[in-house]
Amino acid sequence: DTEVTQTPKHLVMGMTNKKSLKCEQHMGHRAMYWYKQKAKKPPELMFVYSYEKLSINESVPSRFSPECPNSSLLNLHLHALQPEDSALYLCASSQETGNYEQYFGPGTRLTVT
Amino acid sequence: GEDVEQSLFLSVREGDSSVINCTYTDSSSTYLYWYKQEPGAGLQLLTYIFSNMDMKQDQRLTVLLNKKDKHLSLRIADTQTGDSAIYFCAESRSGGYNKLIFGAGTRLAVHP
Numbered sequence: 766d767t768e769v770t771q772t773p774k775h776l777v778m779g780m781t782n783k784k785s786l787k788c789e790q791h792m793g794h795r796a797m798y799w800y801k802q803k804a805k806k807p808p809e810l811m812f813v814y815s816y817e818k819l820s821i822n823e824s825v826p827s828r829f830s831p832e833c834p835n836s837s838l839l840n841l842h843l844h845a846l847q848p849e850d851s852a853l854y855l856c857a858s859s860q861e862t863g864n865y866e867q868y869f870g871p872g873t874r875l876t877v878t
Numbered sequence: 879g880e881d882v883e884q885s886l887f888l889s890v891r892e893g894d895s896s897v898i899n900c901t902y903t904d905s906s907s908t909y910l911y912w913y914k915q916e917p918g919a920g921l922q923l924l925t926y927i928f929s930n931m932d933m934k935q936d937q938r939l940t941v942l943l944n945k946k947d948k949h950l951s952l953r954i955a956d957t958q959t960g961d962s963a964i965y966f967c968a969e970s971r972s973g974g975y976n977k978l979i980f981g982a983g984t985r986l987a988v989h990p
Binding site: 769771796805808810813815820821855857862863864866867868869870871872874 | 909919922980983
């Protein structure tokens with residue numbers, strides 16, 4: 766099973782709202798990732814978690830706050846977003862960081878109004 | 879530079895072979911990947927190749943790697959309408975965590 770699940774599939778939020786995106790994998794992977802993908806562009810890395818600890822933050826604004834409550838779950842908390850944050854947010858996991866293939870979830874389509 | 883480059887669009891007839899090309903920049907990249915993305919969906923890992931290989935075949939997919947020219951290609955035999963999607967190549971940069979550097983993606987359109 767190489768499945769990564771993400772909820773919700775779609776999310777519309779106002780600029781004053783607080784919402785969370787969720788990601789789950791049961792492959793025993795110890796590295797998890799958040800990516801942002803704008804229309805007609807490739808995914809851009811946001812955060813990397815390794816063994817439930819944040820190891821990389823690619824200079825992401827603080828209105829995005831990741832959390833890894835356990836080895837299977839990864840959340841992305843959203844607060845005071847801007848319309849330009851509207852995008853497809855993809856979660857991925859890999860066995861570990863380093864040269865292991867990453868498996869992606871279906872994404873959450875976020876629209877900020 | 880950092881860029882992984884791909885042509886943006888390819889149109890093929892159903893049943894023909896498709897060849898999607900990619901050039902990468904980091905000669906120390908150890909793995910190179912091909913991902914497929916259908917409209918509104920996430921990325922599906924299709925195949926990958928280790929940098930000490932020059933070819934890998936997996937059913938209808940053949941990956942060729944020319945390390946000297948930093949050129950990667952994905953050949954899809956007997957292309958079907960279900961193969962219509964965006965195909966991303968990605969290189970795994972060495973050192974530390976597994977940072978994937980993606981190309982811009984090639985949109986493959988399959989017509990009857």
